[in-house]
Amino acid sequence: MELSKTYDPASIEDKWYASWMKARIFHAEPDNRPSYTVAIPPPNVTGILHMGHVLNNTIQDILVRKKRMQGFNTCWVPGTDHASIATEAKVVALLAKQGIKKSDLSRDEFLEHAFAWKEKYGGIILQQLRKLGASCDWDRTAFTMEERYSEGVINVFCELYDKGLIYRGKRMVNWDPAAQTAISDEEVNHKDTNGFLYHLRYNISGTEDEYVTIATTRPETILGDTAIAINPEDERYIHLHGKTAIVPLVNREIPIILDSYVDKEFGTGCLKVTPAHDTNDYEIGLRHKLEFLDILNPDGTISEAGQLYVGEDRFKVRKQIATELEEKGHLVKQEPYTHSVGYSERTKAAIEPKLSMQWFLDMKDISKPALEAVLSEEVRLIPSKFINTYRYWMENVRDWCLSRQLWWGHQIPAYFLKGTDEVFVAPTAEKALQKAREKFPERDIQAEDLIQDPDVLDTWASSWLWPIGVFDGVMDPENKDFTYFYPTQDLVTAPEILFFWVARMIIAGYQFTGEKPFTNVYLTGIVRDHLRRKMSKSLGNSPDPLEMIEEYGADALRVGMMFSSPAGNDLLYKEELIKQGRNFANKIWNAFRLIKGLEAADTPAIERELAAIRWMENRVQEALQDINAQFEEFRISDALMSVYRLIWEDFCSWYLEMIKPDQGEQISRPAYDASIKLFERLMKILHPFMPFITEELWHGISERSKGDFISIASWPSVGTYDQQCLEDIALVKELITAIRGYRSQYQLSNREALPLHIGTADHPFQPYYPIIRKLANITSIAETAAKPEGTNSFNVRVFEFFIPAAEIDVEAEIEKIQKQIDRKERLLSGVKKKLGNDKFMNNAPANVIANEQKKLSDAESEIGILKTRLAQLDN
RNA sequence: GGGAGUUUAGCUCAGUUGGUUCAGAGCACCUGCCUUACAAGCAGGGGGUCACUGGUUCGAGUCCAGUAACUCCCACCA
Numbered sequence: 020m021e022l023s024k025t026y027d028p029a030s031i032e033d034k035w036y037a038s039w040m041k042a043r044i045f046h047a048e049p050d051n052r053p054s055y056t057v058a059i060p061p062p063n064v065t066g067i068l069h070m071g072h073v074l075n076n077t078i079q080d081i082l083v084r085k086k087r088m089q090g091f092n093t094c095w096v097p098g099t100d101h102a103s104i105a106t107e108a109k110v111v112a113l114l115a116k117q118g119i120k121k122s123d124l125s126r127d128e129f130l131e132h133a134f135a136w137k138e139k140y141g142g143i144i145l146q147q148l149r150k151l152g153a154s155c156d157w158d159r160t161a162f163t164m165e166e167r168y169s170e171g172v173i174n175v176f177c178e179l180y181d182k183g184l185i186y187r188g189k190r191m192v193n194w195d196p197a198a199q200t201a202i203s204d205e206e207v208n209h210k211d212t213n214g215f216l217y218h219l220r221y222n223i224s225g226t227e228d229e230y231v232t233i234a235t236t237r238p239e240t241i242l243g244d245t246a247i248a249i250n251p252e253d254e255r256y257i258h259l260h261g262k263t264a265i266v267p268l269v270n271r272e273i274p275i276i277l278d279s280y281v282d283k284e285f286g287t288g289c290l291k292v293t294p295a296h297d298t299n300d301y302e303i304g305l306r307h308k309l310e311f312l313d314i315l316n317p318d319g320t321i322s323e324a325g326q327l328y329v330g331e332d333r334f335k336v337r338k339q340i341a342t343e344l345e346e347k348g349h350l351v352k353q354e355p356y357t358h359s360v361g362y363s364e365r366t367k368a369a370i371e372p373k374l375s376m377q378w379f380l381d382m383k384d385i386s387k388p389a390l391e392a393v394l395s396e397e398v399r400l401i402p403s404k405f406i407n408t409y410r411y412w413m414e415n416v417r418d419w420c421l422s423r424q425l426w427w428g429h430q431i432p433a434y435f436l437k438g439t440d441e442v443f444v445a446p447t448a449e450k451a452l453q454k455a456r457e458k459f460p461e462r463d464i465q466a467e468d469l470i471q472d473p474d475v476l477d478t479w480a481s482s483w484l485w486p487i488g489v490f491d492g493v494m495d496p497e498n499k500d501f502t503y504f505y506p507t508q509d510l511v512t513a514p515e516i517l518f519f520w521v522a523r524m525i526i527a528g529y530q531f532t533g534e535k536p537f538t539n540v541y542l543t544g545i546v547r548d549h550l551r552r553k554m555s556k557s558l559g560n561s562p563d564p565l566e567m568i569e570e571y572g573a574d575a576l577r578v579g580m581m582f583s584s585p586a587g588n589d590l591l592y593k594e595e596l597i598k599q600g601r602n603f604a605n606k607i608w609n610a611f612r613l614i615k616g617l618e619a620a621d622t623p624a625i626e627r628e629l630a631a632i633r634w635m636e637n638r639v640q641e642a643l644q645d646i647n648a649q650f651e652e653f654r655i656s657d658a659l660m661s662v663y664r665l666i667w668e669d670f671c672s673w674y675l676e677m678i679k680p681d682q683g684e685q686i687s688r689p690a691y692d693a694s695i696k697l698f699e700r701l702m703k704i705l706h707p708f709m710p711f712i713t714e715e716l717w718h719g720i721s722e723r724s725k726g727d728f729i730s731i732a733s734w735p736s737v738g739t740y741d742q743q744c745l746e747d748i749a750l751v752k753e754l755i756t757a758i759r760g761y762r763s764q765y766q767l768s769n770r771e772a773l774p775l776h777i778g779t780a781d782h783p784f785q786p787y788y789p790i791i792r793k794l795a796n797i798t799s800i801a802e803t804a805a806k807p808e809g810t811n812s813f814n815v816r817v818f819e820f821f822i823p824a825a826e827i828d829v830e831a832e833i834e835k836i837q838k839q840i841d842r843k844e845r846l847l848s849g850v851k852k853k854l855g856n857d858k859f860m861n862n863a864p865a866n867v868i869a870n871e872q873k874k875l876s877d878a879e880s881e882i883g884i885l886k887t888r889l890a891q892l893d894n
Numbered sequence: 895g896g897g898a899g900u901u902u903a904g905c906u907c908a909g910u911u912g913g914u915u916c917a918g919a920g921c922a923c924c925u926g927c928c929u930u931a932c933a934a935g936c937a938g939g940g941g942g943u944c945a946c947u948g949g950u951u952c953g954a955g956u957c958c959a960g961u962a963a964c965u966c967c968c969a970c971c972a
């Protein structure tokens with residue numbers, strides 16, 4: 020069969036994925052092997068694959084595939100998150116396109132649309148992950164809103180409520196006017212925003228021309244002003260103590276109050292107080308028992324309470340009211356001003372602080388074990404620099420606003436008794452009714468007297484149970500899956516959701532199972548473009564992973580993403596990286612072609628082959644030890660680079676060149692067999708990174724029985740290796756490189772075979788003559804005491820060589836040698852100084868001293884040879 | 895405003911307990927090659943005062959202090 024010169028991934032990737040699925044090699048059931056479990060960070064059910072997912076899931080797949088080969092019972096659980104705000108927003112937008120307004124639908128009707136949409140488009144990303152080669156246990160695909168999982172979420176809420184950890188209260192919350200819901204502090208991103216600082220003057224009551232001037236960035240909020248505050252110490256404003264002022268436009272009379280919160284230095288030193296729309300003002304309002312005037316509707320328009328501009332959007336009003344204030348003489352000045360504004364993580368809308376009734380979880384006590392676990396490294400963060408950030412957050416953790424004013428999600432299991440403030444929290448309406456009847460036996464309470472809270476839970480209040488819930492560990496903690504697969508081992512996720520999700524999962528783990536949910540948290544970086552900009556649709560710098568797979572293959576994409584992705588570091592994406600991956604695949608493909616094309620002769624192995632095989636086997640052992648250690652430390656990029664160089668440099672550039680027979684010749688059967696074995700071992704080591712090509716070549720290189728996949732082949736075991744052998748070949752390689760360099764310098768064709776003389780009597784090259792002859796195209800190698808006629812000399816470390824000279828550039832040679840002598844003499848003098856220093860001799864460890872002494876003797880020998888060569892040239 | 899981190903070749907990064915045979919890798923670059931697996935390749939090569947200043951030490955990319963620049967996280971100064 021003729022093999023193509025280039026590797027074609029498209030023709031084989033789908034084939035192997037289908038074979039793996041058919042053989043069910045990704046599916047795990049509890050047995051007596053040790054388990055290795057990973058719960059995927061569930062992408063939004065609405066999501067589609069982007070480069071961040073590629074990086075994240077490639078890392079998981081590499082870890083999972085290696086553990087699978089190492090004999091662990093490996094279970095990588097996939098699934099999706101219902102992502103309440105994001106999904107609801109998408110559904111609302113879709114309905115809007117069809118001319119349907121959410122407000123015209125009942126809750127059930129809306130949910131029907133949402134589920135229909137989820138069925139149609141949801142989970143596309145899980146299909147896309149298959150293209151990437153992700154070896155998930157698809158039979159276990161989970162979803163945060165499926166029945167059992169939801170029961171767990173609801174039960175957990177009830178449990179926490181019964182423990183007194185969940186409470187309901189009217190608090191200042193972050194209001195997202197686009198989604199029309201409260202969101203948690205973690206879902207707010209603060210960004211510097213250009214705006215204006217407006218200086219507005221308020222008339223002092225009972226005067227014609229006395230004013231107080233305040234500074235504000237949000238002039239529309241004057242509609243909700245219920246006081247003006249000044250610092251009691253501020254001498255400029257003593258005359259205002261006890262006075263009242265008139266809010267412009269609405270002409271409301273408000274008190275001028277004294278509060279030390281006010282910064283005398285900022286603005287005019289006078290602060291307008293809008294207790295319903297600013298967190299600090301809220302505090303001031305409480306202290307001074309001010310009126311709370313809520314002037315915003317849930318959608319961010321001005322409410323009736325604002326009196327003016329009712330029904331108009333706050334941003335529009337901001338401009339309009341500024342104009343009106345100016346016209347009416349209230350605007351003293353307006354200067355450009357940059358200040359920090361909060362934006363919704365999900366909808367990107369500017370957040371408005373708003374007073375509203377919400378459910379909160381008291382985080383103080385339940386977060387303690389989770390903090391302790393990370394500090395003691397019972398749960399490891401990788402890289403560990405995130406421990407500090409984590410600790411700071413956990414030590415200052417604030418109560419978690421659990422409720423969202425949405426429909427898509429887990430409806431809060433709280434039932435209000437009509438016409439009262441009584442609330443009953445229970446997993447079902449029946450149980451709530453039972454509770455209500457127990458509390459008020461005298462009343463005849465019926466089911467319809469209880470109204471369930473319309474709000475749903477924050478998405479993270481379901482996904483914090485993910486590692487537990489995917490094995491049904493909340494509802495049935497004794498089940499065999501949960502007891503076997505939990506706790507999971509590794510979690511791979513982005514640092515952006517360290518608090519949203521990771522910290523809360525750790526909290527939930529200890530709270531509900533008494534155990535950590537996972538041992539290692541590998542935090543990836545962010546995928547950026549080569550200018551360090553985040554990937555975004557608007558910048559057009561975000562390639563479609565599926566197109567990349569189409570063009571270069573999934574393996575190329577995977578290794579391209581991994582070439583330079585140390586944990587915690589951002590990945591600067593360039594298409595060249597994927598090309599490099601593609602080139603690597605091609606290189607491997609061609610190594611395969613070479614081996615396949617060899618003809619084995621039934622003869623014993625020759626010296627050259629034996630030496631090559633012995634070296635390569637040692638080299639693989641050495642590399643394997645490194646690679647295992649790198650995996651241990653989650654240095655995946657380093658591990659990849661080790662495999663990359665082992666295959667490309669050691670195996671292809673050196674080993675294959677060593678064993679490759681001369682044209683028309685055959686390789687010995689033992690060498691052929693050994694080469695196949697070596698190739699198979701390399702494919703195994705590479706497999707976690709490049710699953711498709713390795714599977715293809717696993718089957719291409721040898722006959723395989725049914726069900727024999729490299730995906731479930733055993734990871735090579737580590738053995739000892741012969742350090743001397745590796746050092747010998749390192750020296751041989753230096754010699755070969757030197758000869759090639761000599762040819763290159765003097766334009767001697769590689770085709771022209773040359774004789775070589777060794778000028779140093781005691782040398783270790785003898786066993787490797789065949790290799791040297793083959794790789795450097797040398798006719799004969801002989802030892803000589805004196806420089807043969809018509810040769811030039813060169814040296815490799817302490818060994819001198821002679822090779823036929825073309826025309827020698829004596830000047831250049833002398834200069835080169837002199838440079839080497841200078842370098843060595845600098846080294847030598849440093850070493851001598853050290854060895855002559857009593858303090859060094861007394862303080863340095865013996866091995867360091869021995870090393871210095873070896874350096875001394877080596878340097879002296881080399882200088883000797885260099886000087887001899889110099890003398891020869893001078894003649 | 896508080897905290898953390900980074901600063902080593904043109905780019906992206908390694909350099910573990912301090913020992914100048916540690917100044918590295920990949921990519922990029924330069925030169926020569928279509929050499930019987932691969933031009934998506936082969937061979938050879940150039941390139942860094944390890945941010946700056948000082949200190950500890952027999953010895954400092956490696957430890958300490960300060961300076962500068964950049965990044966991230968947290969924080970409601972109107």
